Amino acid sequence: MTKKQWAGWGPDEQPEQHYLITPRALAGGGDIRHVSEYLRASGWRERSKKDGPLALTSPDRTVRISYDPYIQPGGWAIHGAASGHQAAWWATLGRQTPVEIVAGLTDALTGPPSAHAPNVWAPFTEQHWRLQPEGRHYTATSIEGSAWMHFRQDATGNALWWSGAGDPHGSGWSAQFAPTTPMYLVRAFAAALASPEPVMRPRGRVPHHAKIHTTSVSVLPSQLSAWQQARITAARAATWARTWNAGRPRTAARPHAPTGGNRTRR
Structure with missing residues (x-):
């Protein structure tokens, strides 16, 4: 079988038209591999059934993520x-939900989880969203x-x-x-939602929206391949660093030794 040079590969590749979209919240779902490939590179385990919806579990099996577009309302x-x-x-x-925000x-x-209580509203304040306090309630709205x-x-105080x-x-x-979702995760979601950075979609995948x-x-x-690979490489590097640090033996502190002379015994 002779090898065929596919269009769009190698030195003869042709540029493809894409669009940078703002605000990112209106960009549409996007490619779910932006989420799933990062998780796989971070050691998450595949639980998807053949031809079924995406399903992954964390290395410690405490978190499960699924994506199913075939049910109502569907999603993550x-x-x-x-x-x-x-x-x-x-x-x-x-x-x-744009995959960049899901991610x-x-x-x-x-x-690792945050060691302190994060301020969920900080990303919105930094991006000048409108903040509206209503007693015990609060709303942030984009510009x-x-x-x-x-x-x-x-009534019971649950958030x-x-x-x-x-x-x-x-x-x-x-x-x-x-109400029990860890606040550092809500804060991470908020930061991705409020980010002013545009997201990219291919031609034909740009939603029709006046704003x-x-x-x-x-x-x-x-x-495109290089950008995707850079994200995967970053996930693998971070996972390797955490694994390596977790496996390092801790060196016990050495007792202080006197610099000279004999110690007086009492």
């Missing part, structure tokens, strides 16, 4: 088991009004978080978090 489901002082928790994100949450699951983050407290993007006349998405701003760019397939 994340479940964390109870562990130590952490109660069981969950988060759901609609299938049109803000899922990438954070691959590292153009297309994305939001809500905080409510029920209720949910987020979303869209408008009354267009398709959008929503995300919800259990979207697009910039056309020409990208080589090899460039």
